[in-house]
Amino acid sequence: MSITGSSADQHSEAPASLALQMRVMLLCALVAFCDGLDTQAIAFVAPVISGQWGIAPALLGPVFSSGLVGLALGAFLFGPLADRFGRKPVILLCVALFALCSLGTTLAQNIGQLTLWRVVTGLGLGGVLPNLISLTNDYASARLRHVLVMVMFCGFPLGATIGGLVTAPVVAWGGWQGVFYLGGGLPLVLLPVLWLGLPAARQKGKGEAVASAAVGQIFAEGRLVPTLLLWMAFFCNLLVMYFLVNWMPSLLSLVGSSLSLATLSAAILNLGGIFGALALSYLIARFDPLRLLAMAYVSGAVGLMVMGMGGQNVPVLLAASAYVGAVVVGGQIAMNAVTASFYPASVKSTGVGWALGVGRIGSIIGPLLGGALLKLGWQGMAVIKAAIMPMLLAALAVALLRWRQSSKTASA
Numbered sequence: 035m036s037i038t039g040s041s042a043d044q045h046s047e048a049p050a051s052l053a054l055q056m057r058v059m060l061l062c063a064l065v066a067f068c069d070g071l072d073t074q075a076i077a078f079v080a081p082v083i084s085g086q087w088g089i090a091p092a093l094l095g096p097v098f099s100s101g102l103v104g105l106a107l108g109a110f111l112f113g114p115l116a117d118r119f120g121r122k123p124v125i126l127l128c129v130a131l132f133a134l135c136s137l138g139t140t141l142a143q144n145i146g147q148l149t150l151w152r153v154v155t156g157l158g159l160g161g162v163l164p165n166l167i168s169l170t171n172d173y174a175s176a177r178l179r180h181v182l183v184m185v186m187f188c189g190f191p192l193g194a195t196i197g198g199l200v201t202a203p204v205v206a207w208g209g210w211q212g213v214f215y216l217g218g219g220l221p222l223v224l225l226p227v228l229w230l231g232l233p234a235a236r237q238k239g240k241g242e243a244v245a246s247a248a249v250g251q252i253f254a255e256g257r258l259v260p261t262l263l264l265w266m267a268f269f270c271n272l273l274v275m276y277f278l279v280n281w282m283p284s285l286l287s288l289v290g291s292s293l294s295l296a297t298l299s300a301a302i303l304n305l306g307g308i309f310g311a312l313a314l315s316y317l318i319a320r321f322d323p324l325r326l327l328a329m330a331y332v333s334g335a336v337g338l339m340v341m342g343m344g345g346q347n348v349p350v351l352l353a354a355s356a357y358v359g360a361v362v363v364g365g366q367i368a369m370n371a372v373t374a375s376f377y378p379a380s381v382k383s384t385g386v387g388w389a390l391g392v393g394r395i396g397s398i399i400g401p402l403l404g405g406a407l408l409k410l411g412w413q414g415m416a417v418i419k420a421a422i423m424p425m426l427l428a429a430l431a432v433a434l435l436r437w438r439q440s441s442k443t444a445s446a
Contacts (some may be wrong), residue, residue, distance in 0.1 A: 043319050050173045054233070058173045059182045061231050062166040062223055063189035065129060072136050072194030072217035073159050074151060074300065076101060076278045078201040079210035080286045081296060083148075090283045093145065095405025098280040099398045100149040104156020106394030112161030113387015114249060121169045121383060122232050125162055129221050129228065132158030136218030140211035160394060163190075164387035171374040171382065173200060173233070180323070183371040184315040191304035191311070191363050194279065197360070198301030252377060252385040261385070263435040264373055268393030270428035271331070271369065274338075274421045275362045277400030278303060282355070285404075295348065299355050301362065306356035310364020315371075324436035327365055331429035334361035335422045342419035362425075366393075396424070 050058075076098060084091050108128065116124040135155035142148040167183055174182040197213070206211040252261055282303060283296035310330075317326055337358040341351060370386070377385035400421075407417045 039326055050175070051355075055175065055178065055182060057231060058233065059143045059149070059170050059186045061228060063186045064169050065125065065221070065228065066161060066166055066187055066189030067193035067196075068129070068217070068221040068224065069132070069159050069162060070195075070345035071197040071220070071242055072132055072155065072193075072214075072302070073101070073105070074137075074194040074197055074279050074304075075213045076148075077300060077433055078197055079205065079213050079285055080280075080284055082210045084284070087144075087369045089145070091287070092405045092408045094284070095402050097145060097149050097152060098276075098401035101156040102276060102394055102398040102401065104153040105160030105400060106156075107163055107335045108157040108160030108162075108390050109387045109391035109394055111157070113383040113385075113391070116165045116168065116383040116387075117381060120234055121165045121172070122234050124290075124383075125165050125169070125232065126225065127167070128158040128162035129225055130158070131155075132162070133218045133221035133225070136214050136221075139218075161387075164383050164390050167370050167374045167386050168383040169232070171371075172379065176210045179375060180318055180368075181315045183374055184311050184318075184367050187367045187370055188308045188311050190367075191307035191359070194304040195308065196302045198298060198304065218225035226428050234355045249384060249388065251381045252388060257376070259438060260376070260435055261389075261440070264369075264389050265392040266431035267327075267369060267428045267435070268366075268373075269396035270424040270431065271362060271366050271391075271396075272393035273314070273396030273400040273403075273424045274334075274428070275366060275400070276397035277404055277421050278355075278358065278362065280401040280419070281404040281417065286351075299352060302352050303355045303359035306359025307363020307367070309356075310360025311367040312364075313360070313367045314364050316327050317366060318371070322436065323368065324432050324439065326343060328366055328429045328433040328436065330361045330365050331425055332434065334365070335425040335429070337361060338418055338422045338425060342422075365428075 038381075078092050080091070080098075083089075084094060084391065110126060112124050132155050135151060135158065139151040139155060142151055147165065162229050164185065170183050170186045171179060187194055197217075200216070201213055204216060208215060279300055282299045284294040286299055314330070337354050341354040341358060370390075374382060375391050403420060404417055412420075
């Protein structure tokens, strides 16, 4: 099976109308927006919490990673459940879970309580993403499939971008808790709209789906090696992505930047991801997506080097942040799209969910890595250089995947 194509059983029904394709994409994009805002909210308010609670920034590393533990567990758990019971009910459950727990985060009085709330919130945040990708892929026509999935997932970095831009005024209004009131309130308002507007997934009959949805099926029919390479790429890229989005505001604060500038850096990183994803969605429709992604990841390593050498040169740092965001965040959105097209409908949420789950393990390690390097005495933005090696490993995984797919096609 080609990673750039669609599975044989996918879309065996008549294609959905363009209006329905757009409706599914837009509703899923709204959920992705809320997910992006809430997932990165802790990074935006970390400098404020650190100051108010009188703790060193390095001690927040476990808090960052705790939410990502929940994200990983949610992806592993809710992907297979959706292949058994349907994407729509699992999406509604996950949205309700992360909305309520985001509101609960405002009750935290210490690091332990904050960590617990972020773990449980992460279950919903991580569980909903593979199902947004799969549901959008289910309804998209073959011609628009990659484009619609990538445009939909732009909601995630857009939510993170808006979160970064509004953090300073929201904190001035309601303290750091105000960011979580916003992150929990928006998805609660969205829930009835999703209930009425989202269709069920277009997949096989329930009995066949249940039989096929075992995790082992994602390795069947020659998918073992490609799946492992996908996991390697997801692991490395999400390690870099969450290393950056969690530590950029705090690292800039350490070198004397204001809260507004520190959160602006994270917003620009995600804004770059939106433009990167839109550019890649255009290019992937015309060129080999795996070759394109491998080249993008190599160039991302160069961008990370520039960021690490930027010191306190704010224009250089912001420009490099935008470019690295285009590659890392935009590249992850592209990986989501090609991965969704790789698996058949009966195990699509499982395949995407487990790829994201393995990637979330990398996203857990990323923030911990930043805290460990600060404790070892690494200074300021030089910490960013540690992300270069995993970025190159992501490029290697994608290049090997392309080489294997090309060899398989040539021998067929």
